[in-house]
Amino acid sequence: MPTSPTGPPPADGLLSAARRNLRELAHGLSHASHPPAPPFAGSPSFWLRLLPYAVVLALTAVFVPVTIQVLANDYGVPGGIAAALAVGQAAPLLMLAHRPLQAWWIVFAADIAGALVLLGNAEQPQGTVWPWTPTVVVGYLFVLLALGLRENRRTVVGVWLATGAAGLLLHLAAPSRSDGSALLLPVLGALVLVIGQAVRERGEAQRRLVEQETISETERARRTLLEERTRIARELHDVVAHHMSVITVQADSAPYRIDGLSDEVREEFASIAAGARESLAEMRRLLSVLRSDGSRGELAPQPGLDRLQQLVEATVRAGLPVELSLAGQVRETVERGAVPPAVDLSAYRIVQEALANVVRHAPGAPTRVSVTVSDGHLTMLVVNGPTQQTGSPLEVSGTGHGLVGMRERVRLTGGTLDTGPLPDGGFRVSARLPLRPPSASLNPEDL
Structure with missing residues (x-):
């Protein structure tokens, strides 16, 4: 019998696995893993539901003017171009509450465009960093935090890889202009994404635990109800069995207690007694099933x-x-x-x-x-x-x-x-x- 080879897997298997992983990453970057609903959307508190919108509004109100000022004053970008870049880099922060993945695409493209615009300057101003400006780094970290809190691990990995690849390409395009921010953003981004994912997975675990406790409580209540119904049915069947026994005795003894009964009446009484005995036998078989625990105390009246x-x-x-x-x-x-x-x-x-x-x-x-x-x-x-x-009761719950x-x-x-x-x-x-x-x-x- 031929044996299967134990050597390394064929190259086509590695390529197919790589293509499959790339397709999954691309799908994660193009499809959000959560519905477009902000955090705390189901909270009964109005102020808690309003909190995500207040946070993103405050971030946008801060970052848009600061970005314009940094680009115009520190990097010498013309006012119109600086305003356009600031809108592209900071205005999508408004979408972090309900569509963080779509906001990332816009911010990511605007940050790359901003790096290319700054690269077009004849020389880099003294004391500035490239390719990512300070406002870009801070604003991008807020975007990554929102992604880590809302998206699944596949999407988060794809975002981090895209961020690192963009920084690496810009660094290779102009290594003399790059001064470390290309590496700083992926490092800080990885830390922020890990924190966001840890918080998200902890929340998911707590939610599943609550769901499981709810299911367990429902099953426990259902089991309690079934146990009580079985107990009641057992006792009620005892009562019915007693009456069936009485019917059987009366039907059997009727021809002897009553004189002058016709043959048809006697046959009718015999049929009643036979039916009652058959029903009583079925009742006893059912009771034997209900009393399968072998308890003897329930045999008492x-x-x-x-x-x-x-x-x-x-x-x-x-x-x-x-x-x-x-x-x-x-x-x-x-x-x-x-x-x-x-x-x-x-x-x-x-x-x-x-x-x-x-x-x-x-x-x-x-x-x-x-x-x-x-x-x-x-x-x-x-x-x-x-x-x-004094003291606690025998049973609290x-x-x-x-x-x-x-x-x-x-x-x-x-x-x-x-x-x-x-x-x-x-x-x-x-x-x-x-x-x-x-x-x-x-x-x-x-x-």
Whole structure:
């Protein structure tokens, strides 16, 4: 089997790579890598949005007259030509806020034209530099700084190479006139471009970090919502499974409890029982998936309003002073079985989550739990005052499971939830759940 050569790459490969790099540099010099929008364009502060325009206006107002004075007085350039060169070299500074690359092209061409005009003088005035005048060097550095802050690395490298090549050609054209400014501008320009690129890349890294944090926060909130929905769906399916079991037993026992049933009715009851058993089997398979974590605690009967007293007593033993106000009408409603199982479970879980939030975020805060029944609705009110314990709370910023779970339970039962801080530093949770199912059927996808 022939082996591939290990020698140097062929010349045509190097040439093609060089041509490709030159094309990329040319593309970078001819196409801006950012939209024509000034820095801080999205800032809510009007003065911050105005700042780039104020800076470029001040630079232009300073450099145009200074450039005219330097060219006319120090270099002996006629007034008209000096004014034209000053406009070409300094007026494009107005474009640095939104189009720095286009401004560079104009300034670059005007600086070269200015060097050629100065070269046409019979002799160089004493104490002056060539090919780049002091105003050209300083103004050009501002242009390079704007490019470094806005353009990508490919464009910046192309600009620096073009600047160095222009200075080198002018130096070779008249080495006796050149006194070091041809080398000074590329050196200072490289420093300015590196600083600008470092600031730009740091800003890009911070922006990407903020975007990633935003995405992570969104995903975390979405995961929290899905976890709470899964938990609620698991509990609601337990309630549905109970009713399906009752339907199965009643359908199976109906022919034995009721005399004189015809064969068609018996077959109908048998069909109902078979369908209920099949649905119950599907329900159990679904529950086995939802309980894939292997938890055994959830196999216990689901709690309800009849266990609020035990919940409050357990919370008091945990160190939270809680008072429970359970209206007599609530007890009567629960004893009559007039509270739907989903509402009964949701009411208990909402109070449980509210008390857990108080323990986590305001330990020791006096808390009052009130449950009432009015106008066909069950209302739970949990109000806590400011924390009474010194030191930081157990959790400064929680995951949001508590409030998310409350909202989902209230939404699934067709109720309303009102939460918010109190003026004295406490917090309030108010939930209102209907005791009758809503007229609209529940969408199975919500579970």
